[in-house]
Amino acid sequence: MRATVGDQLVQHGRVVGQHDQVTEVVEVIGSEGNPPYRVRFADGREAVMSPGPDCEVRHHQQQER
Numbered sequence: 001m002r003a004t005v006g007d008q009l010v011q012h013g014r015v016v017g018q019h020d021q022v023t024e025v026v027e028v029i030g031s032e033g034n035p036p037y038r039v040r041f042a043d044g045r046e047a048v049m050s051p052g053p054d055c056e057v058r059h060h061q062q063q064e065r
Contacts, residue, residue, distance in 0.1 A: 002033035
C-alpha cells in the first residue's frame with residue numbers, strides 16, 4: 001500500500017451498518033509512500049495509522065474524475 005499527501009485512506013466498516021471511515025493523508029511517515037501515515041479525520045482530529053487489510057487508498061488523481 002502506497003499513498004501520498006492528499007490521498008484518502010478509506011477504512012471499510014467491518015460489520016453490517018458500520019459506515020466507512022474516510023481520512024485524508026497529511027503526512028507520509030514511512031519511506032517511499034509506505035505506512036505509517038498521519039491522517040486527518042473529518043472533524044479535524046489527526047492520528048498516525050498503519051492501515052490493515054480493511055483499508056484502501058483513493059489516490060488524489062482518482063478523486064478528481
